[in-house]
Amino acid sequence: MITVISQILGFIGSLCLLLFGMEMLSNGIQKGAGNNLQSLLHKISGNRFTAVLTGLAVTAIIQSSGATTVMVVSFVNAEIISLTQAIGIIFGANIGTTVTAWIVSFFGFSFSIEAAAIPLFGFGFILKYFKKFKIHNFADCFMGFALLFMALGLLKNSMNLKPDSVSFLQKFQDLNFAGLLLGVLIGTVFTALIHSSSATTAIVLTMSANGSLPWELGAAMVLGSNIGSTVDAVMSSLGASVNAKRTAAVHVAFNVTGTLIALLFFQPFLNLIDLIVPGTPIQNITIHIAMLHTVFNILAALLFLPFVKQIASITEKVIHESQKEKDAHYKIPIILPKNHVSKDLYTFQVQKEITKMAGRVMDMMGYLNQGLNQQRDMAILIDEINAQEEYVDEMNHEISWFLQKCSRLPTANHSDRNNYSSMISVIQNLEDLSDECCSIMHSLCKFKKNAESESFKNHTEELIEYFNQVYIFYEQTCTYIALGLSEIDKVLLSDVEDRIDSTKRELKKASRKRIENGSNVKAELNYMDLVRKIEKAGDCIFGVIQAIQPNVEDSVLADGSEKNLISAQNVIINTKSRKAFVSGKEVLLAVKEYELLALLMKNKGQVLTRKQLLESVWNYDKEIESRTLDVHIGLLRQKLNNQKLIETVRGVGYRIS
Template identity: 40%
Template structure:
């Protein structure tokens, strides 16, 4: 029993630590995750902005793995470029050191359990107040308490009396350093958390179970083991997403190898930077090592961002060219903890892409009205058919994707947003049908050599231009919530199209009464009507965006 009890206590304490970190990270991501992820995809204008974004997001979510997985997912979805991802990854590596500092500063200066239990209790009671309004933040608070309960348990069990026979690891030679390095890689990869492993190493070192050199080697090894999440997230992703994961691996491997080559001078530098030097608290020293290593690696590699990207592109070749007339939107499990926000952002981008397809189709109508000749048929007939088929595929794929999103754990607000997006996709598909139908009417008029008076075509142009302005309005504001003022602008555009349509149809009827060619005039009226339908679809989307 003297052997079994400490081992069981170790397993239990480790479970508290890991689950507490997961609960804390999950709670923070659920509470602020949507704002953080949208910031992550937007605030990456240059390498320094990218670095700072990655740094602060990781400090908040307490997980470089979560940040890196989000980055790989964004690159795969086209929400972030490969160049932008590099700076974020570098920043995330620095941000992850905050956990080690929390453990070092708060973990050993007072009785942790006396602090952890009240924090967990406060989190629980907060979770049942106000119908769970603060549930996610309460979850983070409970995770924080559990983290320190686990740390308290580890501190009690990681003593020479309890587990000294098993974990007493000392040594300063190359072999000992290599063993510590490999142990750091393997255990971190198994735990999927360099932060958790750092807490374990700090606790062991503080209680004298591992030497300073061994703790340093294990910490360096954990930096390579921590890349496992990014590698797993990139499996099955596109070339740029795999390159992003590779750069993450290269960053950690390069910095670690450099630190191992200059191991003892590096430790001397850390010792010099730590207040108290060799007499300093070893927990603070390990945290300083973690921070200095990440910061120096970033300083060295950040100017080499472009060469790193070039190297990654040479190692990972471009994806095979895909046929442009086939659309596929994969619903993957790349997103850390199935965070719905990233899925929604990917769907929003797909909707924006579909809006571009419809806009390009509409532009062909303007070309057809102004240039009614055989060249128009040769250049745009087949292309329009392919575009209409592509829009149909987008409609099917995006709708299917959004329905899968609904099956995840979504808030009422997110569910409403997903429902709105499904309606918008339906409207866009109807617009693509109207665009294609109008183009076919123009082609038929050319093939049948129908005659129209020049002033009739000229009357159509401002009508089409008004509809084009409305479509551009939708294109600019797609995925945004419209204000009352913008909805009023949309209503004015819709009313203008309706007024135009009435005037054009009235003129066409008068020409019919005057003996004009029936087929030509009816086709003209059909063109007027289908363009009006496009305006109706635009206004419907405007109303949906206002209610979003």
């Protein structure tokens, strides 16, 4: 009795160690690979074969079909990939998960894996301290492999059962087809409970190697593990979008149908494996089981791959989107699995949701534009903008909550947390902008009520022109949210924000003069309030720009920090490296040309006289012709490809506005 209890406890402990080792291995590989895995999934083309290869590669790398399917369900839910692409990836994931069986069959039984486990774990632990070389992220990978090998060794010992104690398993074969179904059921239930078909396969291989499990029953349990592996996709789809549910349904249907077909042709299928693998199953049963697992998933994928579009079409007809789902409040379409956590799985999805949020705010800006141009009834516009503002508030709350949860993941490093913090700052600025849009709409209603007809017309034209500056600024920002931006873009966009601030001061100054001349005070105050709020909307937009992390290294900053940069329109100079750039591309300037340009840009907005320029750049004590300055100005305009950057102030000098 004590021996039985000891073996049961040993099996449970070995199984837990195996699952922990596999999770550490998966997380270590994902952490080391960084964004490459999500980039691989994101760049899938519409080609079904490419999708299969992608699913195979990702699953083989991270050693978890569950993590891949959860990733796929999440990406479909976030509308990053289509249902057709997802089906191909699922086919490939089923093939990729067979890599674990081959690792176990080759290394788990050919030498003393316990002897290799300890040095491997020690190597992984030491690797944690090599942070400068950026290889410390793979430390968990090696330690996970060590725990996996250690767990397999313990499993072999805990399952070293006497023939008499497992004689009941031999009786399963006497039940013929019913016995096979029972084996499939055991594999399905066990895999669903532990959330790992790879672990189930490892246990089947271990029991088969010990002679505890007959060949036919082991094959049936491996087939059942394919059905049990769908539990992650099913759980991930609960509460998700209709497309996510369709993806999970396809995964279940594919694995169940493939298993049923294999059972119908079970004996011919085993004969095929015997033909491929040399020797009898008794002689090398682990290779037989690993080969069966691989051949089954490859044949199933080849069988259904030509009908991917038809499968997607049938699924869409069977699983409909209800009106309740269409009208539901915002809920972030991202699944955070409990057993396969990795921060790299969610970056694209969060970026996609932020882009959607920016689109909602763009709609609100459009409503303001319609209100200013009197294109629609104000009452209707107010209702629509208020509804959008509530939805944006929900998005802000949901996405911020999720990003905070991601920052607490064990695989998230300092750089990741900075990235999450930047994303939170972006969405908060977008939410502030949506609030300002509502405030501007309400102020616009007050302004219309209090303004006289003639003055209203003049003021509205000024407001439309001013609002268009902010509107175009936000259109540019939406592009940067979707595609990313560089440091040079940030510097150039700061000029746009400066122009918005400058226009506000001019409009408010003109309004105060009108009040002094006897204009309607209440109308003018409402007008200045609108100007102030439009400018505040511009500040929110610039806040988004500042929060977006640069996606490339800029040659502009190669020789210094942002403090060394001076910009005007699309031209930037780096005062430390003494280089000039037009739209990010370096322009070669002569020494005097650079000094002349730098002097004008440092005094942007001021008119510098010819005498000041000649004294500063050429040292006036030299005898030089006055045409020298004009020639250099002409050369600068030509090289910068911008005739309007440097303005000529006749009779005085030059300036950059």
